[in-house]
Amino acid sequence: MEELQSPSQPLAVSLLTDEKRVAFYRKTYTHLALAVLLFILVETMFFQIPWVLEFALSLTDGWLWLLMLGGFMLITNYAEKMALQSHDTNKQYLALLLYVVAEAFIFIPLIFMAMIMAEDGGLEILNQAAILTLSLFSGLSAVVLLTKKDFSFLKSILAIGFFIALGLIVAGVLFGFNLGLWFSVGMVILASGSILYQTSNMVHKYSEDQYVAASLGLFASLMLLFWYILSILSRD
Template sequence: MSQGDFQAQNPYASFGHIAADAPAADRLAFIKRTYIHLALAVYALVVLEFIYFSIFGAAMNDLMPKLLSPVWYLLMFGGFIVSGWVARSWADSTTSVGKQYAGLAVGVLGWSVMLAPLLWIANHYVTPIGTQTYSPIAVAGLITFLVFGALTAAVFLTRVDFSFLAPILAIATAVAFGLILASFIFQGLTSGMWFSAALVVLASGYILYDTSNVLHHYRTTQHVAAALALFSSVALLFWYILRIVIAVSGRR
């Protein structure tokens, strides 16, 4: 079979090698691109939140209490789910690099909107550590960074393929999603520390899974999709760590 015939039958054939099977130089370049794009996505998220709260600060103070009402929050949650599906679909495109980047942009924008109400709440609290008090956002950000670094190091050092976590994560996500939807009817169902701790574990599982995919399953041209997957997992981890930090903090 000629190379052209092979590519015609397999649309993924021209989309790079699996990272695990690629030459070392290509594999290293793919990993670097993935984590550079992850860092840029996190930076873009920070910039967007800065814009929301610095430039539109007064409007945000008027808007947030309304967005935190059950009906509006349910609508926002629904929009977030849709935007996440669109982002992943576009980022996984094998035909358009522009569409991949559009997917990453949609993913970052969706998380920036979803995080804004929680960040607004966090701004009304301070976290005591020793004799000092700190912003819950800064504390949660540092903890998220340390947890992400430890999980990433564990995967890279052990080279374990965590793809076996896929069905476990899928079931756990479905259960968590159901509880979140039910919480709009039964208030407080997902507000406890136990639920936040469970979702921290779930997000950590996703980071192990996504990082393992970077080493073993993504193709060397899928750095945008890999970065989006990692970004979403890190954002989920930050979300629930911040909820825990807020729970142990005091109001300003």
């Protein structure tokens, strides 16, 4: 039997008419595209402000990187909860803005490294990483949208995977060893699973008024995938 919902509670996307469901998807992916554009603008702005650039780069050594990573996780966790637990569109927009700015800041060292290593200023590597990321993201999203399969079973697998990855990152910083290429490859696989999970949530879990929150979840997975693809391409 279908689960009854109170009149005041927004309908889940899976219960909407085809027309409204397509409209929800369009709004979600439009906001995802706007989030990516905002990320590029904020990142560009950060690179034009010397003290921001210097501050971000100063946090890449040892326990300072762990401090930066911990701060990023706190901010993003707060933003995700704000978006997911609210049907207030304004709060969802605020959460998305906070998340994008946090992503732009933590990406500074990686993009700086790519630009230093590449003869063309890093643009070729960034373009390659962006193309690979968008291609893989589009393919994985298409799998979910076309099959309508529920990938919610991935939640516990992803949680364990991210917990192990975080432990390895902490151990690598504390004991001074490089996690290597295969760690980045593993994280690409984990990010791919996260894209399947977040796209499945968009189809099955969100309500009609949570298109901004849905775009935040997709943006988080997209940027995780971009981070590790860029990391792989930036290696010597």
